[in-house]
Amino acid sequence: MTADSVADVKREILVRHLEAWAPAALHRARRATYAHGYADAGPDLAEAALRVFAEQSDLVRGRELTMVAVGEQTTEVGERLAAVQRDADAVAGLSVHTVAGGTDASLAVALTAAGAARVPLLGFLDATAAGVPPAAATVAAIAAGRPAEAIIVLRAEGFAPEEYRAGLHAAGFPLVAAVELAVDERPGEVLIFATAAGKSLEGFKDTLWAVDEYAGVRYRDPGDPERHLIDISLNPHPGPLRRELLSHLAEVGEATVTELRTFALTETVYRAADATRVLHALLTAGSVTRRPEHGRLGGDVVIAAG
Missing domain, CATH: 1.10.10.10 (Winged helix-like DNA-binding domain superfamily/Winged helix DNA-binding domain)
Structure with a gap:
């Protein structure tokens, strides 16, 4: 697998989804929270997420949008996020909290401290570097948002779609969809979207098929027994x-x-x-x-x- 190309696809999916999520969340409520776990494993993604919010300064003014970034080693992430804030001239209403510690150990506590319960909440958890899925309690902490959404990325090797789907349902996400990002027959990375709103799931699927292709990255349906690779297209192979x-x-x-x-x-x-x-x-x-x-x-x- 070409790690850089897969990272490019993940970043574009995240950015496109945030560009749709932030206006909707701040239209619904005066406060919203974005939680970025495992931030030290992918500082580029955390930086890209904050740039989306910084570029929507007119939207954030008069509202409160909080980004919580959690990682074992937060020095680099913190420096990058601080630089984005300086470039954006400290957008009013946008606050960023960088929390040092393991995502499973610290994210739920950080969300409580940020007052994220019962406000629009989106969590992004790229656990591919960790090698194990986020703990159920971590996912449940994100599900406490109203409404709540989660984007979770896992290694495809050993991924059991129905088992993991059941776990997300139990955590508080009734609607779950997954796609594998791959470049060849080898297992790639599985990107999972969890929500309680059918409209959000439809929007995420539209985003999924609208992204650009990067260096041969294609999709695979985790439920397809033939593991057919699908070109990214607005009209995908059926x-x-x-x-x-x-x-x-x-x-x-x-x-x-x-x-x-x-x-x-x-x-x-x-x-x-x-x-x-x-x-x-x-x-x-x-x-x-x-x-x-x-x-x-x-x-x-x-x-x-x-």
Whole structure:
């Protein structure tokens, strides 16, 4: 894997999501918090995140936006973040707290000190360098936001999608989606998005497919048994989604179009709109049937395995 190219994709996904999240969070509430764990392992990402906020100075004024960056060794991170604040001429309403210590040991405490409970909260936890996933208590601390979102990055090797999804559900995130960033057949890095809002998940999926390609980085659906690599595109190759929809229908027998769109959104790397496109193709090919047989492919139409 090309580490730099994967890092570029992670950074663009994070930046694009923050550019959408910050205005929405500060429109919803007067205060919002962004938590950046494992900051010392990827200081470039922490710096990029703060630059997003600094560039939205008009939005932050009159509101309170707090960034909490936690890492074992925070000297470099602290210096970088301080430099961004100086360049931004200390944007009013934007505060940054750099906390030394392990993310699992310190993040929850830091969020409590920042008064992050029950305000819009987004956590970014890139645990690839740590080699182990964030502790359940750490994820639960982020889930205490209202609303809360989390972006978690893990090594793909040994990643168990359903097991980890269940853990995030238990922590307080009912909607979870994951994508593997890879350059070849070797395991890459799994980027996971967790939220309680379907609209946020849809927005994240749109961001995912809108990023630029970097040095051959492609996506892989963690639920695809064939581990097919997918080019990053606004119109992604439908092969893995076709297989997963057919497998799901073989298991459940039948489902409405709305249920299949939700399945694609929450259980695959694809968007709900991609499911509609694939269902039209499956019906044309005779691979599935529909009830009623004619008319618009509305949400209440029942699709059954062929």
